[in-house]
Amino acid sequence: MLPHRPRHVPRLLRGYRPLRPGRDASDERADRARLRSRMFALVLACLTLMTLDHHPGSGSPLEPARTAMGAVFGPVESGTASVVRPVTAIGGWFTSRRSMRHDIATLQSENSRLKAQQATEQYQRNQLAEYQGLTSAADTLGQALVPAHVVAYGPAQSFSRTVTIDAGSAAGVQPDQTVLNDDGLVGRVLRVTRTTATVLLIVDTGSVVGGRVGASMQVGFLRGRGGLGDHGALDLQLVDEAEAPTKGDSIVTWGSKDGAPYVSGVPIGRVTAVYASLRESSQRAVIEPYVDFGALDLVGVVVPSGTRSDRGVIEADGTLR
Amino acid sequence: MRSVRVVVAGALVVVALVLQVAVFPHVAWDGIVPNFCLLIVVAAALVRGPAFAATLGFFAGLMLDLAPPADHVAGRWALALVVVGCVAGLMRQDTRIQATTVVATVAASSFIGTSVYALSGLVLGDAVASPGDLVRVIVVALVWDVLLTPLVLPGVMRLLTRLEPAGAR
Numbered sequence: 305m306l307p308h309r310p311r312h313v314p315r316l317l318r319g320y321r322p323l324r325p326g327r328d329a330s331d332e333r334a335d336r337a338r339l340r341s342r343m344f345a346l347v348l349a350c351l352t353l354m355t356l357d358h359h360p361g362s363g364s365p366l367e368p369a370r371t372a373m374g375a376v377f378g379p380v381e382s383g384t385a386s387v388v389r390p391v392t393a394i395g396g397w398f399t400s401r402r403s404m405r406h407d408i409a410t411l412q413s414e415n416s417r418l419k420a421q422q423a424t425e426q427y428q429r430n431q432l433a434e435y436q437g438l439t440s441a442a443d444t445l446g447q448a449l450v451p452a453h454v455v456a457y458g459p460a461q462s463f464s465r466t467v468t469i470d471a472g473s474a475a476g477v478q479p480d481q482t483v484l485n486d487d488g489l490v491g492r493v494l495r496v497t498r499t500t501a502t503v504l505l506i507v508d509t510g511s512v513v514g515g516r517v518g519a520s521m522q523v524g525f526l527r528g529r530g531g532l533g534d535h536g537a538l539d540l541q542l543v544d545e546a547e548a549p550t551k552g553d554s555i556v557t558w559g560s561k562d563g564a565p566y567v568s569g570v571p572i573g574r575v576t577a578v579y580a581s582l583r584e585s586s587q588r589a590v591i592e593p594y595v596d597f598g599a600l601d602l603v604g605v606v607v608p609s610g611t612r613s614d615r616g617v618i619e620a621d622g623t624l625r
Numbered sequence: 626m627r628s629v630r631v632v633v634a635g636a637l638v639v640v641a642l643v644l645q646v647a648v649f650p651h652v653a654w655d656g657i658v659p660n661f662c663l664l665i666v667v668a669a670a671l672v673r674g675p676a677f678a679a680t681l682g683f684f685a686g687l688m689l690d691l692a693p694p695a696d697h698v699a700g701r702w703a704l705a706l707v708v709v710g711c712v713a714g715l716m717r718q719d720t721r722i723q724a725t726t727v728v729a730t731v732a733a734s735s736f737i738g739t740s741v742y743a744l745s746g747l748v749l750g751d752a753v754a755s756p757g758d759l760v761r762v763i764v765v766a767l768v769w770d771v772l773l774t775p776l777v778l779p780g781v782m783r784l785l786t787r788l789e790p791a792g793a794r
Contacts, residue, residue, distance in 0.1 A: 319734050338676060339675050339711070346682075347707060349683065350703045352697050353690075353700030354699070354745070354749060356699075357699040358749060366699050369691055370691050370699070377643075381646060381647045385634050388647065388648050388651065447646045447683055455647060456647045456693060456694050457646060457653070457694060458695060459650075459657065460656035460657040461652070461657060461739055461742065461762055464695075494696060502693050502696060510696075534784065598653075598656065
């Protein structure tokens, strides 16, 4: 493979004829000592960094470094993503007949499922009330959406589910704003640079979202399981221990004051399994999110209406500004 | 010459990081992507030895810890890649460089790198997957890294060999 490495001559013996050719024992010892001291310094540096950054968030002294790194890497990631996007889109053109047939089957089963859902009247009524609440909330709160593309994904090896989007403070995005797409809730903004923002997905283990069961209007907390795969699951724990959600119920966001970090009424997912825990005397349900986290592309960031932005903003009434 | 080496090593790490977060997620298996930064560090270890590779690993890891989508405690990938650089460099000194040695070194490094990262998460109380997911991530990452070895390592190793200081040849 590689050419044979020429022997190293110790500095002291350079220019003299070596007594013994090649590296001698003292030379090797010096090398080991040098490596040991360097490893000591590097590991110490790593441990210092971890200690400094152990409480991530605005309090961390490494936050300026993260912002600076984001300012440099954000545009590089956005540029790369815009180059790659047409290539990844080609995959969609080669939709074979078989996969179309599969799509039809899926849609038919989805259709029958929806028909079955329609049959449950009470659910529908609550849903209607919910939608009315949602539209009035949108009117009164005056929210608008900043569109953005997902340009980078945190690797699963890092065990945290985060993505970078190509809208930053210049587009009007601020930390603790809700991120959603046409399927449902995606996550919230953690930190922004001028041109990019980092989004914590709701499937991350560090994410907690207030949720409301659509059918019973019960509230609870949804925690990410950090699961891999396209559909990571969420755990729902209801505040009222006597209530239990039923399988198939839809969950929407509960919302918090001033819509930070989550605005209310955004669909999150549906209940796939319910467990009763005797020890914790509360009900735990598993939620399958509506959003496909393996194929995120176009998302919207909920910003206050009238936010100054470097791009078109979708207002609550659907107009583009 | 020294500045050229630093610039080239830095550029390699930046390209690796961008491939890892912006390009390969589109073909990722359950979000697990090949760890290009680790491959660069292993290539450096095979060509230049443990001291250089550990230093490069520190800076590559620091970028992984701080560049945008990352949200874990900074220093975790830095520690993992410092260990990888040192171990891979020491493995090289014990054996001659052959194709099988390179693949074995990458496999061992990938295992050590992901494991050290996960362990540091356990110690710090940072987010860690369930044991089942953890094993899956380590195994799939290892397979990815070994698969990409013939495409990445020969070129990077040739580049680093060409830039090696004349005294060390």
